[in-house]
Amino acid sequence: MCRVGHLDPSSHQRVLMKTGLILLIIGHLNFITGALVHGIVLRFVVNPRDAVSLQYAVANTASVVSALLTISCGIAAIVLSRYLTPTTLKWGVFTLTACSSLGCLSCLLGLAVSIGLTLGSRGRALLAPCTVPTSRECPFDPTRVYSSTLSLWVISLLLDLMEIVFGIRCLLLIIDLLRLGRCCRRVRRRKVSLQAVPAESPDPPRQFLGLQRLDSVETAWL
Secondary structure (H helix, E strand, O other): OOOOOOHHHHHHHHHHHHHHHHHHHHHHHHHHHHHHHHHHHHHHHHHOOHHHHHHHHHHHHHHHHHHHHHHHHHHHHHHHHHHHOHHHHHHHHHHHHHHHHHHHHHHHHHHHHHHHHHHHOOOOOHHHHHHOOOOOOOOOOHHHHHHHHHHHHHHHHHHHHHHHHHHHHHHHHHHHOOOHHHHHHHHHHHHHHHHHHHHHOOOOOHHHHHHHHHHHHHHHHH
């Protein structure tokens, strides 16, 4: 956390603007991906009695919510790039970015579990409403739902990973703006200086006093 780059205000504005735009684009793409999965497949599949389908719905809903947080974080970073002075705005963007990064991390883990369960069960929960391919009650094409859902989940997982990377980048920029990295370095320097003081003044003063005593004895004999 203390290893933060040194940037002037103009560089902070440019980097924050670019990071905010990237987060805004990635958040919208992830939101669209999650909405497609929910609208096309999961709204027909969710069964409260089936733990697997319920986990699908929770993980996908969490992904959509984290996408909204990422979009909000991108907008806040763009606003902060225009106005670097208000401290309240900096702490607000800091809190929002931290929550967004943690949310994306949890969504990434949830989507990874969903993909693993789907591959392990060969799409049993996904194809539950279409046990009979010729049934008229089947809300979608069962021959494509398996591969399409997995592809969309993989895309959403990659987008969550990108959100985490750029969210951490934005977080480091806010830490540099709040000068938290400099505070950490000052505390570290104080600790090092306090530890170095006893090591620099051991016995030389005693030896110097002993030499002075020997000189005084020699002068007395003379």
